[in-house]
Amino acid sequence: MSSVGRPRAFDEGLVLDAAMLLFWRQGYEATSMAQLREATGLSSASLYGAFGSKEGLFTRAVEHYVSGPGSVTDVVADESLTPHQAVARLLHGSIDMQTDPTHPRGCLVALSGTLEAQDGHDTGVREVVAARRATDRTRIRAAVVRGVGWGELPEDIDTNAVTTMIHGFLLGISTQVRDGVAAQELHAAADALLRLWTPADSTAGSSTARS
């Protein structure tokens, strides 16, 4: 920020990477500043100077996640794809990401901030991830509406219901992955879910739509 004074000696991206992995694996509350200090290699002074608070660091780590591994869900907003393809890639891409053994399993956004804070102290934590969940939901709904517009889905379909069904399954993936459900089973389940995208006519194959 400032051009005067001693320059920062650490790479903010690497620090956010380390913090993201901890929050991803353990959640916000179970992750202590001592662990964050050890994982990032920074002192308390540096961490608080750069991020203000534990909550501030979490917020930045979530943003880092959303623009990193979490960006797999962005594909659902890609209007160059058919709506069916967009949703199929959303689900299959999320499953691939969440079962990738090179980082913690499941989705940071889906697993964090689902419990109530007692005193409005950690409400910011909940808001950050809930906002991203709301974004996913809005994008899924838009894809469903596009599906109706493209003629992939019947005109009289309940778009909110289909949206809730897809988003509900997406959110449930994380818990299943944490419980050890294999990627292959989840992919097959996603295909089964997508099969009702085209209830009568089958203009687009649902099992061949994966990348």
Place this chain on the structure above:
Amino acid sequence: MSSVGRPRAFDEGLVLDAAMLLFWRQGYEATSMAQLREATGLSSASLYGAFGSKEGLFTRAVEHYVSGPGSVTDVVADESLTPHQAVARLLHGSIDMQTDPTHPRGCLVALSGTLEAQDGHDTGVREVVAARRATDRTRIRAAVVRGVGWGELPEDIDTNAVTTMIHGFLLGISTQVRDGVAAQELHAAADALLRLWTPADSTAGSSTARS
């Protein structure tokens, strides 16, 4: 336990009720013994004398939940129902329970123990709820297999995939409820999901199967 000595002055059921509500609302880690003391009206000595530890109290509270509000999922194992009815009542009953405003929203079993404990200290917490999730999954799979046996589902269906799809949606309900999704939307989504139970023939109406 003992027949001699001063008898217990508190009602264990009421104590477990209060503890269950706290864990349900806030989760295990965010709930402190001080809150549990205040909510139950018991002293530390009484709580530790009766339940051994915070983890022991949580375990008993989860059992209390499973045999109480959480028992709505037991219907999926009811073999006097048609398999389709069993799954339909599982989903719609869970939605009704989880959106009931007289207690915390969502499902205690679905929301707890989804994150990794750092040192094998709280692994018991995870195991208790994960075991119940595994039971739900097993029961859903049995209902799906019965559905094939009854001729409600095609012989060549992937029962694991359908199971994972249904259980995934069930688990995702909790997060959606916490995020404010209305019961009516979730019911409609469940109906949409159940629509693929009968892909071609429609011997059982999916939207009229609710209680």
Place this chain on the structure above:
DNA sequence: GTAAATTCGGATCGATCAATCTAGAAGTTT
């Protein structure tokens, strides 16, 4: 060269955590 600005490691803050223990009063059985 000097002063201002910023970051660093490390010590430390008060608060809170789960858990244990004490002491005496109260209740129940034998």
Place this chain on the structure above:
DNA sequence: AAACTTCTAGATTGATCGATCCGAATTTAC
């Protein structure tokens, strides 16, 4: 009455929590 257990109420344990402060180190601005 004696033995036994649970009760209330609180003190206390050692550990850990998030957050702050301090002095030394480092860099830029003037």
